[in-house]
Amino acid sequence: MLANIADFFSSGANLVFFLFALFAIGGAIFMISFTKVVSMVVSVAVTFLSLAGLYVLLEAEFLAMAQVLIYAGGISILMIFGIMMTRHQGEEEESKQPWYSRLLWIGIIGLFGILFYVFQKTTFPQTEFKAPEDNTLEIGKLLFNQHVIPFELMSVLLTVAFIGAIVLAKREEE
Incomplete structure (x- = not known):
């Protein structure tokens, strides 16, 4: 099992894929975890940019540029304009459920554990991709x-x- 991990990280493309995937998932998790709207927009922008990096790894450069221009640029700016155009209350409420964050982390670790196990036990067919x-x-x-x-x-x-x-x-x- 650990030999598969070492083989996976021996390739530079796999390491970059792992980093982009980690940033995309982390940005999405932070987006739903943050309470301040501007922090949420920054998290979404990180997710969009990470997805653009994944598109580059898949040799879909057009989609990567569209992702950066439309989503990371346009949608993020549109969200910021929406924040500026609406009225907000002064202070945001604290979370009334402190166990929520612990339960969230247990769920995240459990999900990654299940995914890790499934990916280790699955054999993927090797096919030649013609771009x-x-x-x-x-x-x-x-x-x-x-x-x-x-x-x-x-x-x-x-x-x-x-x-x-x-x-x-x-x-x-x-």
């Missing part, structure tokens, strides 16, 4: 041919969410 020459061209073909309806529905959904945010912001001013 396309131009990732961006292939994504464009799939997006505008096979997945055009979900793409357009997503644009309508984002437009409705944007209009709803403007309406909510206008109501607070009045």
Whole structure:
């Protein structure tokens, strides 16, 4: 079992994968654990940037740049604008359940233990992956041919969410 761990960490790509995965999971955990909204936004940005790093490891550079530009940049800035546009109370309430954090850590350690055991006992098939020459061209073909309806529905959904945010912001001013 320990030989598998040593083999896994002997490769630099696996070590970088582990670090990016650790930052992504840690950012997500911190996002749901923090009580201050700005700290939550920073945690989400760390998660988004870590996912972009994982995309680079998967040789999906276009998705990595889209992740950085749209999510880590745009969505994080949009969240900060939302924080600035809304009113907040002065002090935030302390957690009334001190056992919550201990139970959370026990659950996290248990989950990682189960995942570690399953990954050690599973044999993954070794197949050869043939990456396309131009990732961006292939994504464009799939997006505008096979997945055009979900793409357009997503644009309508984002437009409705944007209009709803403007309406909510206008109501607070009045």
